[in-house]
Structure formats: structure tokens, C-alpha cells
Amino acid sequence: MISFSKISSFNLKRHLKRVHDNQYSKIENHINSYNKKDISQNIKSSSSEKKQSILNFSQKTYEPTKTEGDNAIIDYVIETLVPLSTVDNPSFVKMIKTFSPSAKVMCRQTLIAKIGLRYDKMMDNIIEMLSGVSYVCTTADCWSGFRRSFLGVTAHWIDTKSLQRKSAALALRRVQGKHTFDVLAKMIIDIHKSFKIQNKVIKTITDNGRNFVKAFRMFEDKSSEIDDDFQFVDIDDILNNRAESFDYLPQHSRCACHNLNLVATVDAEKALGDRSFQIVSQSLFQKCQSLWNKQNMSTNMADEIIRKLGKYLICPNSTRWNSYYESMVLLDKMLDEKQKDLDELCDNHGLIRFNSQELKFIKEYSQVMEPMKKALKIEGELHMDMGFLSPTIFKLISKLNELSDLEFCQPLVKSLISGINKRFPNIYNDDNIIAAIVHPAFKLNWEWIKDPKNMELKARLINFLRKQIPDGKIATTSSREPCNDLEDFFGFHEIDYHENNILDRYFLNNDSKITIFEQFHELKNIYIKYNTPLPSSAPVERLFSIAKQVLGEKRGCLLDSNLENLLLLKANKRL
Structure with missing residues (x-):
């Protein structure tokens, strides 16, 4: 019997002739006497049993659907800020067809229509998100570009579950004519109404522009400051000449950064x-x-x-x-x-x-x-x-x-x-002090609130907070060293209180992270209410930074509606 390995790289015939020369003639005669027909049949049968699969490289590769292709083009136009007419450019069409020969690239008019549909869907999503929120802060400012003026508005709120701040760009509306206080007031009110947050906005932040300051001075809701026997009536000449009635604006705060x-x-x-x-x-x-x-x-x-x-x-x-x-x-x-x-x-x-x-x-x-x-x-x-x-x-x-x-x-x-x-x-008004007291980063551990001169105000505000939550008294002393740059800036070291209840246990707790409200959930809603407002109108300024890119030299003739659609889709891409 002759045995050999089928995976050997050596020539079997040459090996037999060189090493087994005395047996080679017998082996050769035996092979020649073997029926060649049987060999061919055996080979045929064995090959039919074990047949190597042939890869078909000509098989058609996956091509995206029309909807997937259109969405990819819309994303590209929004993100890269290229002109809307790019989709009509022969070079762009050729590039798309290089990757997908059967693709049909939409025209400029179709692109605008589909961007509008995506914008409408985004607005519906924002309205739905805001419907589940109790407190909202907005920022507003004006911006000019390519001989046109716009009012920008952004919204900010704190998620009740994660306690993370959420933000959305709401509008970039064209301001026709002069930026007078009544025009701005009406536009802000209309924007709040369009998102159904007119009764949820607790504060609007703007810069020190006189038109904004006057708008809020004239139309801010002062009902809480007026006696019940009287009704506030604005006798300004502007209002006497206007047919439509004004709703009230929320409280106003000037941008701290400005x-x-x-x-x-x-x-x-x-x-x-x-x-x-x-x-x-x-x-x-x-x-x-x-x-x-x-x-x-x-x-x-x-x-x-x-x-x-x-x-x-x-x-x-x-x-x-x-x-x-x-x-x-x-x-x-x-x-x-x-x-x-x-x-x-x-x-x-x-x-x-x-x-x-x-x-x-x-x-x-x-x-x-x-x-x-x-x-x-x-x-x-x-x-x-x-x-x-x-x-x-x-x-x-x-x-x-x-x-x-x-x-x-x-x-x-x-x-x-x-x-x-x-x-x-008015930096030390009640709302600002309460916002700091209920914030985990400060509580009662900052110098102004510990000043003996402010003890009366401190006691009044703490008593106010106690009325908002079950049970309450006053606390003992605890201390710690600052653990980061922020705490070092504010000089956090010592805390001083008395006894033990929900509010006092909160003040004594050294945890300065938002997750503390998982333990003190009774204070969570108070924290959200007073810390929803922002100290700065920087977010709307960032919106204008994007607007400068959208309304660039190659897009200077964009319609107002197209500009707002593109800008808000880009600004709200993470929503």
C-alpha cells in the first residue's frame, strides 16, 4: 500500500523514481493497467460531491432607496451650508450618479419643499416636547444681515427626569420697518403663542437694547403688583392706535454677560x-x-x-x-x-x-x-x-x-x-437668592448669605421654602474644603445650620451634584422653577453666529422662510 499526503507540495512521481527506484516499475505498470474510464468517472463523481462555489462579482450591490438618497442630500445641504441650487449643478448630479447610477437627483424646488416638510416636523416635535414642561425661559435679540433685520428667539428648560438643561431655537422672524418696542413685543408674544408656551415662560433674557427694555416695561405682566380693585391700563399712544389687543410679556432680565x-x-x-x-x-x-x-x-x-x-x-x-x-x-x-x-x-x-x-x-x-x-x-x-x-x-x-x-x-x-x-x-432679589439657595452648588455655602447683615432676608426666604415642602425647622455645623476650581473661586469652606428635616438635611449634605435631588425629590420642582432662567442671552447670540454662515455671500438672496428653515434645522440638529 502506498500512502501520501494530498496537501504535500512535492511531486509524487519524481519522489518514487528518486527514492523507490526498485519499486517504481511495478507501480507504473499497476497505474497503467488501471481503467482510465473508471478514473474519469471517479473524478467526475467526486467533483460533483465537492464543488467549489464561484463568487459572482458581477452581482448588483445595494443601492439606497429614493427616500434615503433624498434625506442624505438634505442633510448635506443643511450641514455644509452650500447653496440650494447645488442639486441642479451638473457636477453634483454626476457625483451622485457615480455612486448610484440609477439615482434621480431632486431639483431645487423639490429640495426646498422637502426642507419645509422636515422643518414642520421639527416644529411639531418641539411643541410636543414643550407641552410636557412646566417652566420655560426664552432669550431674544435682533440681528441684521444683507440689508434685512430679524428677531431670534431660543427656548430653554430643565428636563424633569434627568434634570439636564434642554434648549431649542424657536424662530428667526423678519422684522419689517423700525425695531420699535411695540413691534418687538408683539412678535415675541406671537412666537410664544405659536409654541403654546405663553403661560409657561417665566423669564425672557435680552441685552440692554432700549427697544427691548421698553417693550418689557410697557407689556410685562404686572398683575401680581396691582391691587385687585384696579385694572392695569396702558395709556400709551401706540396702544390707542392699535386694533389688536396685546397679551402680556413674561418677566424680563438683562443679560449678565452683556x-x-x-x-x-x-x-x-x-x-x-x-x-x-x-x-x-x-x-x-x-x-x-x-x-x-x-x-x-x-x-x-x-x-x-x-x-x-x-x-x-x-x-x-x-x-x-x-x-x-x-x-x-x-x-x-x-x-x-x-x-x-x-x-x-x-x-x-x-x-x-x-x-x-x-x-x-x-x-x-x-x-x-x-x-x-x-x-x-x-x-x-x-x-x-x-x-x-x-x-x-x-x-x-x-x-x-x-x-x-x-x-x-x-x-x-x-x-x-x-x-x-x-x-x-437688583442682583440680590428674592428669585435670584432662592435660585442659589436651592442649587446644589451653593445652598447656604456662599459668603453673602452667611453675612449677619442678611440674616433677616435669609430667614424669610428659608421660611418661604419651608412652606413649599413638608415639615421644617433650622440646622448644625459642617465643613469641607473646596474640591475644584469653581468651588475655589467661590471660596466654599464652611456651612452653618441647626437641626434636622428635609430642607436642613439638604443644606447639610455635601453633595454638590444635580443627582442629589434623587434623594431630596421634594425640592426638585423648586430647583427647576427658580433655575430654569438663564443668566445670559448668549444662546441667541450663538444662533446668530450660525445665521451669518447660512446667509452668506452665496446665499444672500434666500427667502426669509427658507433662511429660517435652514437655520433652525441646523441649530436643532441634536433634538
């Missing part, structure tokens, strides 16, 4: 009234401006700055006050680490070096404006609650008051504190 920006720019300039501050400040700014201009206008200077200093200098932006602060911080760092290189740069390009007074001024300016930057960053956060407003402003003033050993920038400190007091006159 106010802080005004403090850091307009109010800070009043420090120039001090002669010593003015001399050093103007001298420093002139030298800095020359250095920034040289960097921007001379490629040789820019290359030398990179080579010697390692990075470009930050040039201030007139629309962002903190860009001047950041430029001073970077310049201060460069002067500390590479002053010789910077002096050499100035000498080589005919610029005047910074003197010792100016160097000290830069350090003092950075030190004074640092708390302003941190406060503005806290208030400008997209998901920041109203409970942060009062503690932030109080801590900001406290940190500025601590800066007493300044040689040049003391007038700047006084101007900032004066500006804050002027622009935040």
Missing part, C-alpha cells in the same frame, strides 16, 4: 479720569499697538516673533474685551520669560521698549481683570443656571475689593466695582 462686558469696557474707561493711570495706560497702549501693527503688517517681523518668542502676540479684537486682557497676559508672560528677545525685537524694528512702570502696569491690569474674565466665563456657559448669578457677582466684587496694594490700577478697581453696582441693582 452687563459684564459693559463694565469691562465702558465703565473701565472711567479710570482714565485718574491722571497717573491715564499717563501710564495710554503710553503702554501706544507701544503695544505699534507692536501689534508691526506684526500684522510685516511678514519679516511676524517670522522673527515666531523664531524668538515661539508664538504670535495676541492682537485685541474690538468686539471682545477679554481679547485685550488675554493680549496683556501673554505679553506679561513674554516679558517675564523672554524680555531680552522682546527688547531686541523692538530695537531691530524701531519700536520703543517697555519701561519699568509699564511692566508693572501690565501685571496689575492682568491681576485686576482676571476675576472679570472668570466671572464672564461662568455666566456665559450655555448650560449655566440662574442660581449662579448672585454668588458670582458677589464673589467678583469681593475679589476686586481684596486688590488694595496696587500702584497704578486702583482707579480701575474702583471703576469696575462702581460699574457692577450700577448695572446689577
Whole structure:
């Protein structure tokens, strides 16, 4: 018997002839005597039993359906901000047909119609979401682009289950004619009504524009402040000439970020009234401006700055006050680490070096404006609650008051504190204090509420809260160290209370996360009510940032309705 491996790579005949030469002739005769017909039949039968499958590479690949293809094109147009006419471009059609030869690309008119249908569906979803919400905050502002003006409105609420803040862009409506207070008031009311939230909006946040301020002053709901025997009637001439009746606007709050920006720019300039501050400040700014201009206008200077200093200098932006602060911080760092290189740069390009007074001024300016930057960053956060407003402003003033050993920038400190007091006159009203008290990040653990001067107000507000929840008395003492930058900014250390009930146990609990309301669910609704408002109108400003991209040079002729559809679909893509 002869055995061999079928997977061997050796030639069997050659092996037999070389190794088994004495047996090879017998084996060859035996093979020749074997019936060739039987071999062919055996091969045929074995091949029929084990037949290798043949891959059909010509098989048709999967192609998306018409609906899937259309939705992909709509997503592409919305996300990439390309003109609507892109779908009629032969190159675009050719690209689509390259991937899917049988695809039929919709025309521009069909695209607009389908975008409109998607917009309607999105609006229905937002209305449905808002129908299950008890408290809503809106932000509003005006924006102009391509010789047209628009009113933008966004909505914000806290989900009752997850306690996460939710947001939606509601509208970007064309404002025809002048932006008068009555026009804006009616538009805001109509937008609230269209989403069925007119009785749910507890506060609307805007900037300090006079038209907005007057609109809310004239049409804000003041029913709670009026005696029951009297009815409030507005006798303004505008209302006498209007046929339609006005509903009321919700409570109004001015944007904290806008106010802080005004403090850091307009109010800070009043420090120039001090002669010593003015001399050093103007001298420093002139030298800095020359250095920034040289960097921007001379490629040789820019290359030398990179080579010697390692990075470009930050040039201030007139629309962002903190860009001047950041430029001073970077310049201060460069002067500390590479002053010789910077002096050499100035000498080589005919610029005047910074003197010792100016160097000290830069350090003092950075030190004074640092708390302003941190406060503005806290208030400008997209998901920041109203409970942060009062503690932030109080801590900001406290940190500025601590800066007493300044040689040049003391007038700047006084101007900032004066500006804050002027622009935040009602910062410690009941709603703001309650929002902070019921917020897990603060409770009673912030300096203003612990000040003996405010004990009467503190007791009154705590008693008010006790009426909102079952049982209540007052608490004992506990303490802890700050565990993050936020707590370090606010200086959280000691808590002081008495006895034991739901509210006091909440105050004594060291948990500063939102998940604490899983344990104290009785306080959850109070937290939602008072912290639903935002301290800032930054979300509507972000909406306008997207609008600038949507209504670009290649889309300047978009119809108002198409602009709103595209903008809101892009802004609400995560809903």
C-alpha cells in the first residue's frame, strides 16, 4: 500500500523514481493497467460531491432607496451650508450618479419643499416636547444681515427626569420697518403663542437694547403688583392706535454677560479720569499697538516673533474685551520669560521698549481683570443656571475689593466695582437668592448669605421654602474644603445650620451634584422653577453666529422662510 499526503507540495512521481527506484516499475505498470474510464468517472463523481462555489462579482450591490438618497442630500445641504441650487449643478448630479447610477437627483424646488416638510416636523416635535414642561425661559435679540433685520428667539428648560438643561431655537422672524418696542413685543408674544408656551415662560433674557427694555416695561405682566380693585391700563399712544389687543410679556432680565462686558469696557474707561493711570495706560497702549501693527503688517517681523518668542502676540479684537486682557497676559508672560528677545525685537524694528512702570502696569491690569474674565466665563456657559448669578457677582466684587496694594490700577478697581453696582441693582432679589439657595452648588455655602447683615432676608426666604415642602425647622455645623476650581473661586469652606428635616438635611449634605435631588425629590420642582432662567442671552447670540454662515455671500438672496428653515434645522440638529 502506498500512502501520501494530498496537501504535500512535492511531486509524487519524481519522489518514487528518486527514492523507490526498485519499486517504481511495478507501480507504473499497476497505474497503467488501471481503467482510465473508471478514473474519469471517479473524478467526475467526486467533483460533483465537492464543488467549489464561484463568487459572482458581477452581482448588483445595494443601492439606497429614493427616500434615503433624498434625506442624505438634505442633510448635506443643511450641514455644509452650500447653496440650494447645488442639486441642479451638473457636477453634483454626476457625483451622485457615480455612486448610484440609477439615482434621480431632486431639483431645487423639490429640495426646498422637502426642507419645509422636515422643518414642520421639527416644529411639531418641539411643541410636543414643550407641552410636557412646566417652566420655560426664552432669550431674544435682533440681528441684521444683507440689508434685512430679524428677531431670534431660543427656548430653554430643565428636563424633569434627568434634570439636564434642554434648549431649542424657536424662530428667526423678519422684522419689517423700525425695531420699535411695540413691534418687538408683539412678535415675541406671537412666537410664544405659536409654541403654546405663553403661560409657561417665566423669564425672557435680552441685552440692554432700549427697544427691548421698553417693550418689557410697557407689556410685562404686572398683575401680581396691582391691587385687585384696579385694572392695569396702558395709556400709551401706540396702544390707542392699535386694533389688536396685546397679551402680556413674561418677566424680563438683562443679560449678565452683556452687563459684564459693559463694565469691562465702558465703565473701565472711567479710570482714565485718574491722571497717573491715564499717563501710564495710554503710553503702554501706544507701544503695544505699534507692536501689534508691526506684526500684522510685516511678514519679516511676524517670522522673527515666531523664531524668538515661539508664538504670535495676541492682537485685541474690538468686539471682545477679554481679547485685550488675554493680549496683556501673554505679553506679561513674554516679558517675564523672554524680555531680552522682546527688547531686541523692538530695537531691530524701531519700536520703543517697555519701561519699568509699564511692566508693572501690565501685571496689575492682568491681576485686576482676571476675576472679570472668570466671572464672564461662568455666566456665559450655555448650560449655566440662574442660581449662579448672585454668588458670582458677589464673589467678583469681593475679589476686586481684596486688590488694595496696587500702584497704578486702583482707579480701575474702583471703576469696575462702581460699574457692577450700577448695572446689577437688583442682583440680590428674592428669585435670584432662592435660585442659589436651592442649587446644589451653593445652598447656604456662599459668603453673602452667611453675612449677619442678611440674616433677616435669609430667614424669610428659608421660611418661604419651608412652606413649599413638608415639615421644617433650622440646622448644625459642617465643613469641607473646596474640591475644584469653581468651588475655589467661590471660596466654599464652611456651612452653618441647626437641626434636622428635609430642607436642613439638604443644606447639610455635601453633595454638590444635580443627582442629589434623587434623594431630596421634594425640592426638585423648586430647583427647576427658580433655575430654569438663564443668566445670559448668549444662546441667541450663538444662533446668530450660525445665521451669518447660512446667509452668506452665496446665499444672500434666500427667502426669509427658507433662511429660517435652514437655520433652525441646523441649530436643532441634536433634538
